[in-house]
Amino acid sequence: MATLDSKIPAGSLKDKWTNHKFNMKLVNPANKRKYNIIVVGTGLAGASAAATLGELGYQVTAFTFHDSARRAHSIAAQGGINASKNYQNDGDSVYRLFYDTIKGGDFRAREANVHRLAEVSENIIDQCVAQGVPFAREYGGLLDNRSFGGAQVSRTFYARGQTGQQLLLGAVSALNRQVGLGNVKLHTRREMLDLILVDGVAKGILVRNLVTGEIEKYSAHAVILATGGYANVFFLSTNAMNSNATSIWRAHKKGAYFGNPCFTQIHPTCLPIHGENQSKLTLMSESLRNDGRVWVSKLKNDRRAPGQIPEAERDYYLERKYPSFGNLSPRDISSRSAKEVCDEGRGVQGGDAVYLDFADAINRLGKKAIEEKYGNLFEIYETITGENPYNVPMKIYPAPHYTMGGLWVDYNLMSSIPGLFVLGEANFSDHGANRLGASALMQGLADGYFVIPYTVGDYLASQKPSLVETNHPEFVKSETELKDFVNRLLSIKGKRTVDDFHKTLGRIMWNKVGMARNEKGLKEAIQEIQTLRTEFWKDVNVVGSGNDFNQTLERAGRVADYLELGELMAQDALARNESCGGHFREEYQTEDGEAKRDDENFTFVSAWEYINPGTWNLHKENLEFESVKLSQRSYK
Amino acid sequence: MSWFNTFFNSSIGKKFFMGLTGISLILFLKFHLVNNLSLFGGPEVFNTVVKNLESIKPIVRVIEVILALIFLIHIFNGLRLWLENKKARPQKYAVNGSSKNSTVYSRTMVQTGTIVFIFLIVHLRTFWMSFNNIGVNGITDHKYYEFVAASFTDPIYSGFYVIAMILLGFHLNHGFQSLFQTFGWTHKKYTPIINIIGTVYSVVVATAFAIIPIYFLMKGGN
Amino acid sequence: MSGKNINLTLKIWRQASPKAVGAFAEYKISISPDASFLEMLDEINDNLEKKNELPIAFESDCREGICGTCGLVINGQPHGPIPKIATCQLHMRNFKDGDTIWIEPFRAKAFPIIKDLVVDRSGFDSILQTGGYVSVNTGGVPDANAIPISKDIASLAFDAAACIGCGACVAACKNASAMLFVSAKVSQYALLPQGQPERYQRVQNMVAKMDELGFGSCTNTYACEAECPKGISVTNIARMNRDYIKASITANPVD
Missing domain, CATH: 1.20.58.100 (Fumarate reductase/succinate dehydrogenase flavoprotein-like, C-terminal domain)
Known part of the structure; x- marks a missing residue:
C-alpha cells in the first residue's frame, strides 16, 4: 500500500505554519493575472477563497448551483465561530483551542493542521469585523462571547442565532466586490459534474447549466472545491435540500482519495421527525444547551405530560453521567446518550425524543434574558411544532448534521490529484472523528481566507501559464x-x-x-x-x-x-x-x-x-502526535 | 447640472420632489382653509378678505404661478411614478393580497389624486375664474360671499365637493407621513407623533373644507 | 402532535419556460397538518412523478427560513398568511379542511420567471455587486476590538443585516420596488463605523443599479415590511433616502 505524503512542514508545532509561509514560493504580482483558478461552491470556504484570490490578482471563476452565492448552506449555521482571542481573560490560548479541537476530534486529526486553524482563528474575527459583520457586543461596545460544547472557556463569537448567515454575507460581500471589480467571474445555477485531468493534473471542470441543461466546459490552472458535506446521504439531515456530494464524488472517481468517509456527526439538538412526508430535519442551535437542561423520565414508556413528571422522576442523564461538562458534553456523546435513553423506551411518550428544558434558566435569569439570547430559536421552534418552549420543554432528537470526512488533502489542502484543492467541510482535514460546535465556520473561513491564498500560490508558481483548451x-x-x-x-x-x-x-x-x-x-x-x-x-x-x-x-x-x-x-x-x-x-x-x-x-x-x-483501495496516513498525549476522552 | 438630472430622475429623487411639492401644497391648503373659514364670519368678513387679496394682486399672481408649477411637478412626477411602477409588474397576481399588508390610502394615491385633480379643475373654473372675472361668471360689486353661497345650493355640486374633500383627506393622510419617510425624517420617538399629526391634519382639513358646501346647502343659499 | 389530514384544493401557476404562456392548474391533496407547506408540494410532485407527469418547479434549500431560496405568493401574500416567516416555515396547520389555496410565483419585471414558480432574482446580486460591501482586502485589518461599537448600534445593524434576500419585499410591493432589500444593506453599513468611508458613494451606486434593473419606486405603502419574513423595518428605507438625498445634493455625483 502506498503511503500518503501529508507534506507537514518540519519544525516545532507552533512554528510550522510561520516557517511554511516563508518557504512557499510566490507568484509575482504581475504574473498572477495569467493564472486561472476555478472555485466551486460559494459557502464560507468558497466565497472567502474566491474573494481573496481575486483580491490577490488571480483570474477567478466561481461556480454555485444556487441562484445566488448567498444561498450556500453555511448561511444556516446558528451558534457561532470559535477563536482563541481570550477576550474574556478566562485562560484561552491558541494552544488551548488547538488542544480542545484535537481532543474533541478524539485524536484522529492532524496536529499541524489543527494548530494552524487555531492560529488563524484570531485573524478571522478581525477580518469579519472589518467587513461589517454585526457580531454580538457588550454594553461597552466590545465583542461578546458565549461558551459552547466541548470547551471550558468562552471563545465563541456570535451574531444572535444567525452567525453563519452574517459570516457568509460578509464573505459573499467580499466576493461581490471582486465580481463588481471584474476579478472574479461568478456563474450561478451551475452544478459541477466532472473534474478534468490532463496528464493526471486537475485542469478544469464540466458543469451543467441548470437553467438550459447545457454542459459547459471551463479550464483553469487549479481547481478548488468548497462544496460542503454529504450528510444528505441520510436523506433526512439538517443539511439543505440541495446540499450534495456530487462535486467531491466525481472528483473522487477521477482519483482524489476520500478521507475518513464514515466520520459523520449526528447533532444532538434537532427537532424530532413528525411523519412520512418529512423532507428534512431542523437543527436547534447547540447554544441552547448553555441554558437548557436535557432530561427524560426515569420510567419506561411514560405517557405523562412533561409538567406532570415530578422532579424526582426525571433523569437529567447528561448531568448525571458527565458531571463536569453536563449538558455541554460534546455532540457525539450527547447524541448517543439521547439514542440510548430512547432505545430504553424512556424517550418522550416512549418515542424518539428527549426534553430540553428551560424552566430553570427562566426562573434563574428571567424570561427576558432567555428571550434575548434565544428568542429567534424559540420562535422557530414554535413555528414548526406549534408549541411554546417558554411554557413546555422543547423536544429534541439527534440528526445527521456534519461530515468530518471528505476528500483527503495534504497540509496545503491539495488532494491526491495535483492541482485539485479542497476546502471547508468538503475536505476531511481538521475535525478528526468529531467536530466541536462553532468550529465549522472557523475552518471554512480559515481555509478560504488564510490558507489557500498561500498554498495555491505555491502550487501555481511551479505551473506554466499556458491554459489547456476546452476542446482538449x-x-x-x-x-x-x-x-x-x-x-x-x-x-x-x-x-x-x-x-x-x-x-x-x-x-x-x-x-x-x-x-x-x-x-x-x-x-x-x-x-x-x-x-x-x-x-x-x-x-x-x-x-x-x-x-x-x-x-x-x-x-x-x-x-x-x-x-x-x-x-x-x-x-x-x-x-x-x-x-x-x-x-x-x-x-x-x-x-x-x-x-x-x-x-x-x-x-x-x-x-x-x-x-x-x-471497489476501493485503502491507503493509510499515519497520524503522529508530538504535542499532545493520546488519552481516553473524558468529559466526566 | 447632470447631478440634478440624475437626482431628479432617480427613483428616490422623484419621490423627493413628490414630497417637496406635497409639503408645499399642504402649506398652501392651510392658508387656503384659513381664508375659506372666513366665510363663517358672514358676507362682510369674507368679502373684505377677498378684497384685501385683490389689493395685492401682483404678489398673488406670482404665488399663483409658483403654485401652478408646484402642482405641475407634483402631477408630472405622480404620473411618471404611476406609469413606471405599473411597468415594474407587467403581470398582475391572480389573488390580490394587498389589503392584508397595506392601507387603502397608501395604495390609492393616484386614484385619490386624480379625483382631487378633476375637482381642482372644476373648482378653478367655478371660483378662481369668477373671482378673477375671467370668462362668463363675472362677479360684480365684490359680492364674493353671495356667489359662493349661491354656488353651493346645487346638491350635486356640493356633493361632489364633499366627496372630493374626503378623498383629499385620504390623499393627505398618506402623503403627510409619507413625505417624512421620503425625506428620511424618521425617528423612534417622533415618527409616531408625526403620524398622528398627519392623520389629525387630514381629518381637520378635509372636514373643514367639506363643511362649507354642507353649511351653504343647508342654509339654502344666503 | 399529529392531527387528522386536511383536504385542500390548490391552484398552482404552471409555466414551462420564461417565454411560455402560463396558467393555473388545479390539484387536490390530503395532507397532515404537521407537514410544512413545501412538504405538501413535495407530496404533490411525488404523485405527479408517479403518474409520469412533470413535477411543479419550485425552489427551496435550507427549509429553516434563513437561506432565502424559497418564496411563493400564497393567496396573494408572499410567504403566505403568517407574518415573519419564510414559505418553508409555513405549516399546514394554518389552513383549514376544504380551503382553496392559490400559489403564484413572485411577480416583477426584474424577477423573470424561469419555470413554474421559479424566478430569477439575480438582480439583487447585481445591486450588491455595485456597493454592498466594505472595501477591505483579506489581511491587514485592525484587531476586532479596536473599534468599539455601541450595543444598540450593533443591534440595529444586525436587524438590517438579517435580510435573507428572498425578494418578498419586491413581490409584496404594488410597485415591485426593491427599496427594502437595498436599504437593508445600505443601512447596515451606514450604521457601522466600518461602512463610513464609502457611505455616500455606496448608496448612489446601489440606487442607480436598482433603478436600472426596472424595480419600481417606493410609494411608502409598507407592504414590504409587513410581508418580510425577517421583519426588516422600513426605517431602513428612510435612512437610505436620507443618505441618498444628502449624497445627491452635497457629495460628488456618480460618474
Whole structure:
C-alpha cells in the first residue's frame, strides 16, 4: 500500500505554519493575472477563497448551483465561530483551542493542521469585523462571547442565532466586490459534474447549466472545491435540500482519495421527525444547551405530560453521567446518550425524543434574558411544532448534521490529484472523528481566507501559464460521458421516484451506518446498498428532459452518487475496528458504554482510492502526535 | 447640472420632489382653509378678505404661478411614478393580497389624486375664474360671499365637493407621513407623533373644507 | 402532535419556460397538518412523478427560513398568511379542511420567471455587486476590538443585516420596488463605523443599479415590511433616502 505524503512542514508545532509561509514560493504580482483558478461552491470556504484570490490578482471563476452565492448552506449555521482571542481573560490560548479541537476530534486529526486553524482563528474575527459583520457586543461596545460544547472557556463569537448567515454575507460581500471589480467571474445555477485531468493534473471542470441543461466546459490552472458535506446521504439531515456530494464524488472517481468517509456527526439538538412526508430535519442551535437542561423520565414508556413528571422522576442523564461538562458534553456523546435513553423506551411518550428544558434558566435569569439570547430559536421552534418552549420543554432528537470526512488533502489542502484543492467541510482535514460546535465556520473561513491564498500560490508558481483548451480530448471525452450519463438516467423510465430511492438509502444509512454501528449491520448495509444501486439503474423514473430546468434530473444525479458514497461510508466504518468520536462501533466500547479507541492500530486517516463501483483501495496516513498525549476522552 | 438630472430622475429623487411639492401644497391648503373659514364670519368678513387679496394682486399672481408649477411637478412626477411602477409588474397576481399588508390610502394615491385633480379643475373654473372675472361668471360689486353661497345650493355640486374633500383627506393622510419617510425624517420617538399629526391634519382639513358646501346647502343659499 | 389530514384544493401557476404562456392548474391533496407547506408540494410532485407527469418547479434549500431560496405568493401574500416567516416555515396547520389555496410565483419585471414558480432574482446580486460591501482586502485589518461599537448600534445593524434576500419585499410591493432589500444593506453599513468611508458613494451606486434593473419606486405603502419574513423595518428605507438625498445634493455625483 502506498503511503500518503501529508507534506507537514518540519519544525516545532507552533512554528510550522510561520516557517511554511516563508518557504512557499510566490507568484509575482504581475504574473498572477495569467493564472486561472476555478472555485466551486460559494459557502464560507468558497466565497472567502474566491474573494481573496481575486483580491490577490488571480483570474477567478466561481461556480454555485444556487441562484445566488448567498444561498450556500453555511448561511444556516446558528451558534457561532470559535477563536482563541481570550477576550474574556478566562485562560484561552491558541494552544488551548488547538488542544480542545484535537481532543474533541478524539485524536484522529492532524496536529499541524489543527494548530494552524487555531492560529488563524484570531485573524478571522478581525477580518469579519472589518467587513461589517454585526457580531454580538457588550454594553461597552466590545465583542461578546458565549461558551459552547466541548470547551471550558468562552471563545465563541456570535451574531444572535444567525452567525453563519452574517459570516457568509460578509464573505459573499467580499466576493461581490471582486465580481463588481471584474476579478472574479461568478456563474450561478451551475452544478459541477466532472473534474478534468490532463496528464493526471486537475485542469478544469464540466458543469451543467441548470437553467438550459447545457454542459459547459471551463479550464483553469487549479481547481478548488468548497462544496460542503454529504450528510444528505441520510436523506433526512439538517443539511439543505440541495446540499450534495456530487462535486467531491466525481472528483473522487477521477482519483482524489476520500478521507475518513464514515466520520459523520449526528447533532444532538434537532427537532424530532413528525411523519412520512418529512423532507428534512431542523437543527436547534447547540447554544441552547448553555441554558437548557436535557432530561427524560426515569420510567419506561411514560405517557405523562412533561409538567406532570415530578422532579424526582426525571433523569437529567447528561448531568448525571458527565458531571463536569453536563449538558455541554460534546455532540457525539450527547447524541448517543439521547439514542440510548430512547432505545430504553424512556424517550418522550416512549418515542424518539428527549426534553430540553428551560424552566430553570427562566426562573434563574428571567424570561427576558432567555428571550434575548434565544428568542429567534424559540420562535422557530414554535413555528414548526406549534408549541411554546417558554411554557413546555422543547423536544429534541439527534440528526445527521456534519461530515468530518471528505476528500483527503495534504497540509496545503491539495488532494491526491495535483492541482485539485479542497476546502471547508468538503475536505476531511481538521475535525478528526468529531467536530466541536462553532468550529465549522472557523475552518471554512480559515481555509478560504488564510490558507489557500498561500498554498495555491505555491502550487501555481511551479505551473506554466499556458491554459489547456476546452476542446482538449479530455474535455471532449468527459463531455460525451456526461451526456451519456444524463441520457441513461432519463431513458430508464422505471417505476420508482428518485426520492423513493433516496429515502430507502437514507433508512439503511440511519439504521446501520448511523449513530451506532456494528459489523453485522455494516455488512448488511453494504449488501443492501449494492442491491439498491442496481435497482436504481433499472427502475428509477426521471421525468422531463435534459435540455431545460429539471430538478428531478438534478436530484437523480446526486442520488446516483449517494448510492456509491453510502457504500464507501459503510466500508470505512467496517474497516475501522474501533470507536472514536462520531464513529461508534458497538463492539468497541468501555464497560460504561463509552467509545473505546484503538490507538495502536487505528491512529491513521483512511484514504480510499476509487477503483470501480463497489471497489476501493485503502491507503493509510499515519497520524503522529508530538504535542499532545493520546488519552481516553473524558468529559466526566 | 447632470447631478440634478440624475437626482431628479432617480427613483428616490422623484419621490423627493413628490414630497417637496406635497409639503408645499399642504402649506398652501392651510392658508387656503384659513381664508375659506372666513366665510363663517358672514358676507362682510369674507368679502373684505377677498378684497384685501385683490389689493395685492401682483404678489398673488406670482404665488399663483409658483403654485401652478408646484402642482405641475407634483402631477408630472405622480404620473411618471404611476406609469413606471405599473411597468415594474407587467403581470398582475391572480389573488390580490394587498389589503392584508397595506392601507387603502397608501395604495390609492393616484386614484385619490386624480379625483382631487378633476375637482381642482372644476373648482378653478367655478371660483378662481369668477373671482378673477375671467370668462362668463363675472362677479360684480365684490359680492364674493353671495356667489359662493349661491354656488353651493346645487346638491350635486356640493356633493361632489364633499366627496372630493374626503378623498383629499385620504390623499393627505398618506402623503403627510409619507413625505417624512421620503425625506428620511424618521425617528423612534417622533415618527409616531408625526403620524398622528398627519392623520389629525387630514381629518381637520378635509372636514373643514367639506363643511362649507354642507353649511351653504343647508342654509339654502344666503 | 399529529392531527387528522386536511383536504385542500390548490391552484398552482404552471409555466414551462420564461417565454411560455402560463396558467393555473388545479390539484387536490390530503395532507397532515404537521407537514410544512413545501412538504405538501413535495407530496404533490411525488404523485405527479408517479403518474409520469412533470413535477411543479419550485425552489427551496435550507427549509429553516434563513437561506432565502424559497418564496411563493400564497393567496396573494408572499410567504403566505403568517407574518415573519419564510414559505418553508409555513405549516399546514394554518389552513383549514376544504380551503382553496392559490400559489403564484413572485411577480416583477426584474424577477423573470424561469419555470413554474421559479424566478430569477439575480438582480439583487447585481445591486450588491455595485456597493454592498466594505472595501477591505483579506489581511491587514485592525484587531476586532479596536473599534468599539455601541450595543444598540450593533443591534440595529444586525436587524438590517438579517435580510435573507428572498425578494418578498419586491413581490409584496404594488410597485415591485426593491427599496427594502437595498436599504437593508445600505443601512447596515451606514450604521457601522466600518461602512463610513464609502457611505455616500455606496448608496448612489446601489440606487442607480436598482433603478436600472426596472424595480419600481417606493410609494411608502409598507407592504414590504409587513410581508418580510425577517421583519426588516422600513426605517431602513428612510435612512437610505436620507443618505441618498444628502449624497445627491452635497457629495460628488456618480460618474
